[in-house]
Amino acid sequence: MPASSSFHPAPRRLRQLAVSVPLSLALLGGGLPAVAEEMPRETAPTQAEGLPLDELRTFAEVFERIKRTYVDEVDDRTLLKNAMRGMLEGLDPHSSYLDQQDWQDLRENTDGEFGGIGIEVGMEDDGKLTIIAPIDDTPASRAGLQPRDVILKIDNTPLDGLPMSEAVKLMRGDAGSRIRLLILSEGADMPREVVLERAIIKSSSVTHRLLDPGYGYLRISQFQSATGDEARTALAQLRKDNDATSLKGLVLDLRNNPGGLLSAAVEISDLFLSNGRIVYTQGRLPDSELSFSAKADTPADDIPLIVLINGGTASAAEIVSGALQDQRRAIIMGTDSFGKGSVQTVMPLGNGDGLKLTTALYFTPSGRSIQAEGIQPDVEVVRGRLERDTRRDFSVREADLDGRLDNANGESEAVQSKAPTSPVVAESDYQLGEALNLLKGMNVLDRSAALEAVAPATPDQ
Template structure:
């Protein structure tokens, strides 16, 4: 018997991590006294009603119904009625869940949940058919090929989205701000997800992108930071958590620990004793102590919110962007058999200052909406240096370009603003004392 703490929203292929076996054991192996106490308070009238409905279906439904299928349907409905993130995992879903932690799985690359009977896109995963095809966080999927989504369970809809690589599928999308539904055609693919990417934005300014939290994300982040440092001294860092739907709790702790020297990172509270956990920084930071900006948006959920909340509470970085998704619950994987399991919400998590972001989200320190920006033509205005006979500078200084990368403002306005903010923080830092 093993367990898993899960911090992602409902996924096209769920995220799984084996990092809390005690919690699962306590949840699935209650002592006999506890079970007897529970049995003494069972709602007998409702159980009689269940048995009556079961019998009516068996005898009166238009077609014969298999007992096992009927009971599995009852289990599925019982769990799905709890909250949007608890689920009954049948063999295919359970196998997919375990594959997901390796960062390789089949599908479109969509993180999804249910909303008003439709499939809501939490976030497209980087470098996947969904992301390349233009699917955006917040989109509602109303049809999969010719099949309406309304009335399907999440697992049924996900099953329709799966398929062999290069098999096409047409998503009918409803998007805020667009009057009519429209179609996006995608080719299914075998998706390999690198959870951490990095690059140098400008000399001295590094960029770290965490697309989701997998088992090895902490290690990947440390390597990425080392690579950035090898490219030259770092003066500032951008940590991009936009459209990151979450994942493994321990990975979120490790990423936070990379930047925080000491103190609480996150804690959880639930009904089981072992669901009350506290995670503290280990003083083994791997990132340089330079100014940081953390980017979030509505697609940043769960584990992403843990990291953003911890860095915000510790004043380790400024959070920029828009309000995050607001998933503050923890799911535990409770195996039932070798092929079946229950993914059950067992706890809420809290930021170091005691904030629960459940249905609230992380509010950025500086709000910057996603926007398309174009540069205005300056009209070739004449400057002093263009005048005939102008005086020379006098210090011999050459003209140098200033400001953030000009192309970045058109490609990614939020990242452009983050880089500008980093530069301001660096400028305002007190000068180093000379020894």
């Protein structure tokens, strides 16, 4: 979609929109939609359009046969709710029906406090419940669970054929209670059992430290309502830790960030941009067409910046990466991102339930839709230690999800730590070490020349 396409400016009273990672769950905290105002109702179908009477008769027939012949008795309310769930889940991987418990879980996740073990999961085409990313500083991350790990069993319940929503409910529980997971890691011959203790997941989405004198590291694990304020505080603390002098460079780490609130993504982008568009959205309804631009009050618009991404970088994290890339504000380094370019709106229903519905696509400042394609880094660096590791760091992407939307372009707790030296960084995290080396190189070269060398200007689209 060309950048010149018309769109409506954001109204003064904005709905909060959600940009959630695929199959994001209340257990997890990433990719969390916000509560929105109720969308205006579209006009009823005209008489000429009518209703598909044959399909309605078939629905009534199926409903009656289930009531009459299913092995167990099923009440009408359960059948109708299941029908509504199926109607939404059949649209795309991100639309879903939310009962009152789901609604409550969603609110808790958006605020960054919820019960569970702290993982982002998705359902692969073969029906396997697979970890997309562990959330930082949670029982899951401390136990060493990794992206691409498959969960085969929760306690004594096999997950084969079990809906993902039911699997999530099994993983939730009171803080302090124990849960056993049977995990099959990628490349392993045999599964292993992992015992975790559930916790109230209430952690900052932002961590920071100095990598070397003058060079900072800012990690954002997900986009929550407080992420913008936390990041602003972290930048101020980094300057203080650097003997109250300006930083020579900063690494913004968005790897394995599953997404979150659109508003938080805009706030983070605005920390580094003093003007220009950040993102805009387009959908069928006029009030789903919004545009967000940077404000002049920017605390870090002159710090050389590198953004780390990988296949677990999704949704709101891709908005930030795309904005900084298109505005030529940062060098994007790592591997291709996940590729989720759709926006979900959460709408309340009269019975106290709600629905999460895909209502728009978002576009980067140059007009790119990344749906099912993702952000390509300016500098590709795969994960590894001292030697190059050619394995894909994350193979499940939006384009792999069953029922995903096609691309609109026509193509298919702030933590203090002792600052390590750069060799230690490179040994423990090859991508981060390379980012630090590039930042140092940018301080030797003219910054604009370095940007042009690794990230040529994006042509008009």
